[in-house]
Amino acid sequence: MNVDGRERWGWVAALVAVVFAAFAAWVSVSVGVVPSPSRGFGVSGLTSSEPVLVAMGALTQLGDPWFLLVVAMLVFLVGVERSVVESPAGGAFVLAATFAGFSFVDLLKHLFRYSRPAGATEATVPTWLPPVVDGAVRNTLVGDGFAFPSGHALGTTVVFGALAYTLNVGSERRRWAAAALGVALVSLSRVVIGVHFVVDVVGGILAGSALLGAAIWIGDHRPLRVFGLGTAVGAAALGATALPPAGALPPVGQWFGASLGGGVAWYLVRPSRELASKGALIVGLPTGALWVVTYFLTLSLPIVVAATALLGGLTVAAPTLVDRFGPADAG
Template sequence: MRLEETSAAVRDATPAEYAEFVVWITELGGTTVLMVLLAVLFWCGDRRRTALVTSYAVAGLALVLTLKTLFGLPRPPADALLVSLEGAREGYGFPSGHAFAAAVVYGGLVSVYDRRGDPLAVAGAGTLVAAVSLSRVALGVHYLSDVIAGAVLGIAFVIAMDRLTGGDPTTGFAIALVLAVPAVVVAGGTEDSLLGLGGSIGGLLGSRQLTALPDLRSRLEGAILVAVGGGFVVVLRGLEAIVGAVEPLLVVLYALLIAGILLVPALVGGLEFDALESPR
């Protein structure tokens, strides 16, 4: 049912000496990499569209966590692991969260940026989703059926969110909040469920100010945004370790994280330097 034999064949075909490369590939579907990608695209690119995809990601996190808990299917046994990975045995295995997140973010960017008719964009997103999915099987943390279900569900989720949001990021974060509440109830106060709840609240508040944000004036301002915003994210991630045991504070912290990412351009946009007015 979960394609155990095919999954074992994929693991056996993966040489141990390539383990570090496979781990690098799998991180392309992890929360940290996807959050950094969306933050940089938001600061330096089309803010409304990127905020919309960010709302998809937050909403999807809550949905897939709920589904994982409801299905309650285990991961492959410990002896299937290609290498020792921190947290590799935590949580349930079906559907794959990494495959789902990769499909939602990379597929969402193709859809929201109106690149569905671009073969290169579609092929690039598809390659990333496939690579992340297979890496999860090769590492021994998922069965093949887990990643197939995660990727298919992620694509279907993007299609549904495209229709439900009407291109409005605030609506996207409102949907995320609706999905996040049952996720916390079903899965308990896990880091991912609290990130979904706090992120949806922060996104809902921050996205309401998108139209008031100043336009990006230059490449220099983009670099400053990345530096200031990146520093903000690092500080909050550091605070996460301090307040980690206090669930309400984590929700507040995650709300500040997403709202802060969305509102950093308002802070940097107030700087009055001639160099920032140079053409891009």
């Protein structure tokens, strides 16, 4: 992107950040910080139709961190091989923006600390579904933690927007339209299943747009800068979480560690290629499994930061490592 294009994104980021700040101030002053089932225009769910709720619960998974992380990793690992991105820097930009987005979610949620709608942590699974899927479906229909801004809305705005900006698939207009549709559907699903108010998802979209604009402005084709942005936001998120009453630090520290490790690996290795499908599986499956283990185990903050820094670094360095030490046909 030329300098003028970067400058435009800088102005977009600044303008949207101002709009988000004004919107958040309105939420705090006009709606109130006291938990209330009427926050967000009084909308906590739009339907009681069981099939619709189940469908929306499935749709909302497109904004879950696990899905967005898998997408970002795949774009980085196999991007050039499949002509998805022009260079490894494009895939690394998506990965770095993803880590930064997750940290931004944690930062804002722990600054505002607004409660979710009443009943957000409870769900009734339809009896017509097989019992074997009861637990999985229930998990898609509930939400815990703080509400504002919506992490799903913010995360999809950052990741889908980074994909629209970076990918070589279709026209630019169609990519941005697809990204906007995806963000709108995921955001709608959060309101329909009753785990967010409308103001939560609107705030998430605004905050995500501001971060995406900042990432493009700061680090266009220079992913090291975006990893640095994610590290700084992650450190701020840890600080916000530690404020009394302190929240759980290890889950927040994982994205700080990922940005830090990814940035160090990019600085040291700077991969010049991506992996073919076989190489991506060799690296992606065990790395993804370790991400899941780290996410669900109860570990101390230093261990989580060290583990995710290693995982972020291994992901970024994977093409070079497989090229040097892996099977001859893995690259």
